[in-house]
Amino acid sequence: xxxxxxxxxxxxxxxxxxxxxxxxxxxxxxxxxxxxxxxxxxxxxxxxxxxxxxxxxxxxxxxxxxxxxxxxxxxxxxxxxxxxxxxxxxxxxxxxxxxxxxxxxxxxxxxxxxxxxx
Amino acid sequence: xxxxxxxxxxxxxxxxxxxxxxxxxxxxxxxxxxxxxxxxxxxxxxxxxxxxxxxxxxxxxxxxxxxxxxxxxxxxxxxxxxxxxxxxxxxxxxxxxxxxxxxxxxxxxxxxxxxxxxxxxxxxxxxxxxxx
Numbered sequence: 001x002x003x004x005x006x007x008x009x010x011x012x013x014x015x016x017x018x019x020x021x022x023x024x025x026x027x028x029x030x031x032x033x034x035x036x037x038x039x040x041x042x043x044x045x046x047x048x049x050x051x052x053x054x055x056x057x058x059x060x061x062x063x064x065x066x067x068x069x070x071x072x073x074x075x076x077x078x079x080x081x082x083x084x085x086x087x088x089x090x091x092x093x094x095x096x097x098x099x100x101x102x103x104x105x106x107x108x109x110x111x112x113x114x115x116x117x118x
Numbered sequence: 119x120x121x122x123x124x125x126x127x128x129x130x131x132x133x134x135x136x137x138x139x140x141x142x143x144x145x146x147x148x149x150x151x152x153x154x155x156x157x158x159x160x161x162x163x164x165x166x167x168x169x170x171x172x173x174x175x176x177x178x179x180x181x182x183x184x185x186x187x188x189x190x191x192x193x194x195x196x197x198x199x200x201x202x203x204x205x206x207x208x209x210x211x212x213x214x215x216x217x218x219x220x221x222x223x224x225x226x227x228x229x230x231x232x233x234x235x236x237x238x239x240x241x242x243x244x245x246x247x248x249x250x
Contacts, residue, residue: 020152021203022234024196026241028155032189036180044250046177048170055166064163068156075153082146086134109160115167 009077009099016074019067027067055116068109076102145202151195154188204230 035045044050054060080098084091130136134143158180165176179185207230208223215221 016152017199017203020196021200021230022237023241024152024155025193025200025234026238026245028189028193028196030242030245032155032158032180032192033186036177036186040246042249045245046180048166048173050250051162051166051173055163064159068159068163071152071156072160075149075151075156078146078149079153082134082143082149087129105157105160109163112160112164112167116163 009073012070012073013077016070016072019070020074023067024071052116055113056118058118061113061116061118065109065113069106072102072105072109144198148195148199148202151192152199155192155196158185158188158192200234201231204234 030041031046033039034041055064076098080094083089083094083098088094089097133139161179162173162176165172204227208226211226213220214226
């Protein structure tokens with residue numbers, strides 16, 4: 001019997017979905033709205049020194065990696081399934097576009113976090 | 119040789135833009151917000167790895183009206199995602215039996231939303247409390 005490879009993509013989809021449901025709204029509010037406008041947070045909240053210290057710490061690096069990569073794979077899976085249901089293209093080309101993009105972005109994330117060092 | 123030609127029911131091209139499928143499409147569209155926010159964070163990490171000047175460009179972008187409007191949309195998408203995620207959760211997991219009774223789906227949804235709300239408050243509190 002030919003096995004489907006779909007379950008491989010369900011794990012990051014589910015993990016990313018749960019993570020986004022639990023911490024997504026707070027993260028968007030803090031980094032995207034409160035910090036840039038200075039409402040509720042100081043200008044130093046995401047200063048270069050502070051962001052660098054966070055990204056250099058092993059735990060901070062791990063958090064950044066998990067959040068970015070799982071969010072990417074969650075979004076990619078949803079977009080792939082929806083485009084497939086919309087008959088926006090051949091199944092395998094949609095798969096390659098969505099998962100391929102997510103894979104490339106994952107490598108960029110690893111590269112950037114590695115460049116930041118410790 | 120006769121080839122089998124199964125009947126394929128015609129489907130409207132824009133079926134996903136019409137009720138009742140629109141609710142499904144909007145729910146799936148929250149994935150775009152989740153991915154979009156991840157891209158903003160990734161851009162920040164790449165700028166951080168590049169250097170202080172690049173990082174400042176990213177910070178300035180975050181202050182632009184474009185970015186602020188985008189993040190308002192992301193926030194709406196994320197909140198919609200949280201709500202719909204915990205609506206789907208009881209349908210995708212094995213039934214929970216507590217004391218010989220099946221836990222109703224709405225209780226699982228309510229529990230998930232409550233945990234998400236607690237997490238939201240905790241993260242905002244920690245962020246404000248620990249800032250310099």
